[in-house]
Amino acid sequence: MDLDDTPEQAAYRAQVRSWLDQHKHEAPVIKGPGAIEDEHEIIAARRAWQGKLAEGGLAGVTWPKEYGGQGLGPIEQVICNQEIGRAKVPGILDAIGVGMLGPTIIAHGSEEQRSRYLAPLLHGDEVWCQLFSEPAAGSDLAAVQTRARQQDDGSWRLSGQKVWTTNAQFASYGLLLARTDPDVPKHKGMTMFVVPMDADGVTVRGLRQISGEAEFNEVFFDDVALDEGAVVGGLGNGWGTGLTTLMFERVTIGLGSEGMGYNSTRFAGAIAADADARRDPEVRHRLGEVASELLAVRFTGYRTLTALQKGQIPGPESGLAKVTIVAGAIKAGDLIADVVGPDALDEDSEWAYMISFLPGLKSAGGTEEILKNTVGERVLGLPPEPRLDKGIPFSELRSKEGAPA
């Protein structure tokens, strides 16, 4: 049992570190003194930096070499992330594209799609966004209503709405899950598409959250034309293709939990700074409980890495770490606000944003309830809740729910 690199991993780490030592002065400053202020300039600088990381082999570490990647494993990806963090430079801008959407295209796309889209995605020349969730399709993702209708010439017309779309405001392309056949059961009638975000009829609108910032977007599609080659993974196979994306999402979350900044060291620092709080039994108890669980998540991450190293893919149980992180960070934010007082809620406090962000994070990547259902059923083997939608054509379901199909 150890936390050390193998000789091969140590060599890879040294190689990444040496590249970063040589190039980190080229990285944009996006936080702290001297940071770029204009939002558009930040995005432009981060895209350029992603291109440099890709040239240096620090983006798409797990991608096959033929698509510009390094053909390495998840452990090397983690080492690369750790070294980027250590060098205090920004990572890739399009983490969703490189981590989840590109790999989906590699797995299910046509050769034409791979050669057209992958290289610009990896280099940050074209940012991608994930167009899955809808106002009425979140936990029940297979309930998507965005409709694609095939035309006589084989092309498609797309209408509907997506939501919670990160990076849509500057994305070039989106990977979209649409209903193509409402007359079959819902999991069967969906298809995945590549959608150019600059197409006529695409409208992106920022969605402000509790913090006041708009990190996500709503995206509207009003009779958007897509050509025949926009289908990814085959007609009617959208659910299976989407599951691939979600599997890559799980791997990304499993590897990246520490990076969210919700860790025991940071929270303890805030308490240690207050001479009374640090000796107060109640404060200490609350800190101890939260910190113990967050420490556990760190080592759960190491257990996940060990499993990945052995070629195992993280299962649904990794959702539990997310539940712990979010619940722990919520309790920590509450504790810190009790200790600091109302100032913790000021706009310029480092805690205000976290406190406002967390209630929404509870539902991100699957609500806590749906995560617990999945773990209960897939890990503990408990029977599923009875379903009223099995085997019923989507159009009939919709009319039962009192809405037009």
Add this chain to the structure above:
Amino acid sequence: MNLALSDEQVFLREAARGALSRFKTLEAAREALDTPQGGTGGNDSALPDLWPTAKEAGWPGLLIDEAHGGAGLDAFDAMLVLGECGRVLAGIPLLGHLPATAILGDAPRVAEYLPDLASGERRAAYLPSQPPSDVHAEWSSDPAQGMARAPLPTGSGPDANGEVKLTGGYAFVPDAPGANALVGVALVDGKPTGVVIMADATGVEVEPVRRYDATRSLGNVTLKDAAATVLDAPEESLAAAWYLAQALIAAESLGSVETALDVSVAYAKERFTFGRAIGSYQAVKHGLTEVLRQLENGRSLLYYAGWARAGAPAEFPLAASAARSVASNALDTAARTMISVHGGIGATWEHDAPLYFRRAQLSRRLLGGTGASTDRVAGELIAQADAA
């Protein structure tokens, strides 16, 4: 990065599970609650004597080096065995014995004791002695009643043979009844010092304590000018024994959580209400998933503690305290969930759930109590923040 069991560790765990499966430990645990407190050797008549099994498997010597007849293994291996004991509520006096052997192994002066302790011919018990923290400057022991920490026994002026007369006491000492040697910390000339006391020496009284959980052997140790031998173990070793005990009770607790969860899940699949298995209801399913979440967190912290004892000793207090805190809470949750998933039957004498509940409630209050380990996590992190 390698945070997984080795083949040897898997074998150790499977062998322990196999050895313990030969005994009806749960039936005995229930029966022992109705039997008067035990005979000599600390064993209630209703409980199987599992020490011969432990001896045969080499568990008493797990932490003693090979040169002195032990297996020379580390804390994580011991934690695996304790986890198996916890699964079936087996009353084997390892929680007391193993931390005691860890201290003695660091004290060359008494190395001649080790072979008999390694073979299990003789048995030691650790006298829980809590190291100071950032808010409590003194070493302390568990009080016989109430919340205030008790002072450690005291003595003065060791003689030329390293002998000292101690007066004072330690309450709720795991596995003290029937132990041959008692090992802990006392204040000798005001200085925290490792000591070993022979249980049959004049002035030593070990009074078995009536227990809520009959499988947990406990004793109150009273010393009146009792002869003790001063140990040459360093103070870090004395502190590490406390954290080792925390890690061991954490491992034992998580073993109990595993069984409580397995039994509850099995029942939730077979018990039907309103035409479907109760495990299909979210309220039940989420309750069981919460137990799994706490169990997985506890397991991760066992790896942390198991790795840190040798790999990062400065972090061992944090790791072991966090493991204890999470494991203790997990067992409380698991035992209560076990009872409620089973409905009324889960609260009856015939069911196993009350046995796990009793184990949970008593364990939480031993070895300083769960709250102290939670507080220690805060203290260690505050110290880390100060140093950063």
